[in-house]
Each structure stands twice: as C-alpha cells, then as structure tokens.
Amino acid sequence: MEFAQDAQPVPAPDEVLVKVEAFAPNRGETFLLEAPKPGLLPGKDVAGLVVQAAADGSGPPAGTRVVGHPPMGGWAEYATVPTHSIAVLPDEVTAVQAAALPLAGITALRLLRAAGAVTGRRLLLTGASGGVGHYLTEIAAAAGAEVTAVTATAERGARLRELGAVAIVHDVGAAEGPFDVVLESTGGGAPAAALARLVPGGTLIWFGQAGRTPATVDFFDLLAGPENAVIRHFHYAGAPYGPDLATLVRLVAGGRLHPEIGRRADWSRTAEILIDLRERRIRGKAVLTIGAPR
Ligand SMILES: NC(=O)c1ccc[n+]([C@@H]2O[C@H](COP(=O)([O-])OP(=O)(O)OC[C@H]3O[C@@H](n4cnc5c(N)ncnc54)[C@H](OP(=O)(O)O)[C@@H]3O)[C@@H](O)[C@H]2O)c1
Numbered sequence: 001m002e003f004a005q006d007a008q009p010v011p012a013p014d015e016v017l018v019k020v021e022a023f024a025p026n027r028g029e030t031f032l033l034e035a036p037k038p039g040l041l042p043g044k045d046v047a048g049l050v051v052q053a054a055a056d057g058s059g060p061p062a063g064t065r066v067v068g069h070p071p072m073g074g075w076a077e078y079a080t081v082p083t084h085s086i087a088v089l090p091d092e093v094t095a096v097q098a099a100a101l102p103l104a105g106i107t108a109l110r111l112l113r114a115a116g117a118v119t120g121r122r123l124l125l126t127g128a129s130g131g132v133g134h135y136l137t138e139i140a141a142a143a144g145a146e147v148t149a150v151t152a153t154a155e156r157g158a159r160l161r162e163l164g165a166v167a168i169v170h171d172v173g174a175a176e177g178p179f180d181v182v183l184e185s186t187g188g189g190a191p192a193a194a195l196a197r198l199v200p201g202g203t204l205i206w207f208g209q210a211g212r213t214p215a216t217v218d219f220f221d222l223l224a225g226p227e228n229a230v231i232r233h234f235h236y237a238g239a240p241y242g243p244d245l246a247t248l249v250r251l252v253a254g255g256r257l258h259p260e261i262g263r264r265a266d267w268s269r270t271a272e273i274l275i276d277l278r279e280r281r282i283r284g285k286a287v288l289t290i291g292a293p294r
Contacts, residue, residue: 043074059083260284
C-alpha cells in the first residue's frame with residue numbers, strides 16, 4: 001500500500017465535515033483493496049469533531065462530537081458525512097468506542113430485527129468473535145436469546161461467554177441444537193451443517209463468507225429435515241443510519257453494549273492492521289486513531 005495526499009473533501013449541502021479522530025476498517029473493505037477500483041477511497045466508520053456544519057441547516061453545529069457512517073472516504077483526516085447518517089456522542093462514549101460501532105453495530109441491530117423476536121429462542125451464531133459477532137452476542141443475549149457461538153479458540157470464546165453466550169463451540173458440527181435461528185457468515189460447509197441443526201420451520205439467515213469459500217448446500221439433504229426451513233439472505237445497507245447509530249450510542253453510554261476492540265493503533269499502522277484483520281488475527285474490532293483521542 002502507498003500513502004498519498006488527497007484533497008480536502010468538500011461537503012454537499014446535507015453533509016457535515018468531520019475532523020476524524022478514530023476510524024475502523026471492516027473485513028469486507030480489506031477485500032476491496034485486493035483489486036481497487038480507480039478513485040476508491042475506503043472507510044465507512046468514523047468518529048470525530050464536526051468542523052463544518054451542513055449548509056442546509058440539518059445536523060449538528062460545528063464543535064459537536066459525532067459518530068458517522070459515510071458511504072466512503074472515512075480512512076482520512078477529514079471526512080464528509082450525510083447528516084442522516086450521524087449520531088451525536090455524549091461525553092461518556094469515547095471516539096475509539098464510537099468508531100467501532102457503525103457498520104458492525106448497525107448490521108447486528110438490523111440482523112436481529114430480520115430474525116424476529118429472539119427472546120427465549122435458541123440462536124446459533126458463526127464467525128462470532130468478529131466485529132458483528134460480539135455485538136450480536138451481547139444484544140441477543142440481553143434480549144433473552146440462548147446464544148451458541150462458533151469461534152476458533154477457547155480464549156475468544158471466553159469473552160463471548162462474558163457477553164452472554166451460553167455455549168461456545170469451535171465448529172458448527174459440534175453445536176448441539178436444535179436451533180430456532182442461525183445467523184451464518186462464514187460460508188463453505190457451515191450453512192449446510194447449520195441447516196441440519198434447525199428446528200422444523202426454523203430460519204437460517206446467511207449474511208457473509210468470512211472463510212472466502214462459497215457456501216455449499218445440497219437441497220436434497222433438506223428432505224431428511226428440517227421441515228420447512230427458511231433460508232434467507234441479508235444485507236444491512238439502507239440509509240438513514242442515524243437512528244440506529246443513536247441506538248448503539250445510547251446502549252454504550254448506558255453500559256449495556258461494550259464495543260470489543262481487539263486492536264487499537266495509530267493510523268500510520270493501517271496497512272499492518274488491515275493484514276491482521278484479513279488474516280483472522282484480531283478479535284472484535286480494530287480501531288485506528290489520528291492524534292491521541294480518548
Ligand atoms: N450482509 C451484510 O450486510 C454484512 C454486513 C457486515 C458484515 N458482513 C459479513 O459478515 C461477516 C462478519 O463481518 P465482521 O466485520 O464481523 O468480520 P470480522 O470482524 O473479520 O469477523 C469475522 C469472523 O469470522 C471468523 N472467520 C474468519 N475467517 C474464517 C474462516 N476461514 N472460517 C471460519 N470462520 C472465519 C473469525 O472468527 P474466528 O477466527 O474466531 O473463527 C472472525 O472473527 C463477514 O463475512 C462480513 O463480510 C455482512
């Protein structure tokens with residue numbers, strides 16, 4: 001990776017200009033860098049200070065601390081963010097915590113809405129030790145779900161247990177079940193193994209392929225059960241993101257959500273951190289800082 005200076009971004013009338021104090025890369029973004037399209041400016045998760053309010057009068061004034069989910073350009077000193085996709089930060093939420101929230105946290109909230117009521121239901125979660133997985137575990141367990149988490153190591157499982165998981169396994173095949181809901185994001189053989197552990201009429205939501213091997217499912221296997229399984233695809237995207245960001249910030253401020261930050265480093269170490277994220281060496285979120293924010 002090469003560093004180069006880019007021009008200061010110019011906000012549209014409905015955007016604020018944010019001086020970025022912390023930003024967080026996501027696993028999916030690291031893959032975009034393997035064959036970058038011309039003009040690619042990655043970065044969707046930022047926290048910092050509004051230095052220029054939106055010209056159309058929407059959004060907070062200059063001087064406000066915010067977290068934002070811009071469509072691009074967040075791995076930078078200054079980022080433009082639509083006012084519909086920011087939330088104001090109270091003093092008790094640090095920029096480092098806030099930067100860890102947007103994509104992974106919004107995905108977790110929206111996935112759980114897609115899953116329907118989880119209270120008292122058995123939920124299987126693959127890729128559980130990642131950014132999305134920690135949020136899903138804590139929020140679903142707090143809502144009364146019985147969460148079984150799939151993660152590579154016992155050490156990663158220990159934190160997921162503290163966040164409310166009732167069982168930790170290192171392979172879907174070792175999960176006891178049966179499960180009402182499966183949230184699957186690793187691909188390969190995991191969806192088929194998870195389907196075999198669904199209750200009749202249970203739901204598997206597929207939302208990612210962290211293992212980078214396409215999911216393989218033999219639909220004839222479903223004749224042996226579960227009956228009437230529902231398989232659905234999920235994608236988190238859809239502005240506005242501000243209301244979900246505000247929910248996440250409120251949960252963190254109230255001590256009910258704990259962003260799991262496996263790595264914090266100065267932005268100058270971005271290239272190294274991206275490799276570690278891609279190579280599965282970081283638990284939870286990685287957050288890069290500019291200057292010395294809280
Ligand atoms: N559909 C959507 O809207 C949406 C939105 C956000 C994210 N996603 C996807 O959801 C997944 C999770 O995102 P994230 O940001 O939380 O990623 P992440 O932080 O990198 O977490 C992914 C987790 O999956 C596990 N994993 C990695 N490689 C694996 C492999 N080869 N086989 C099995 N497990 C593996 C790792 O846990 P262990 O090493 O502990 O097993 C890792 O912690 C990604 O696939 C991402 O692309 C989808």
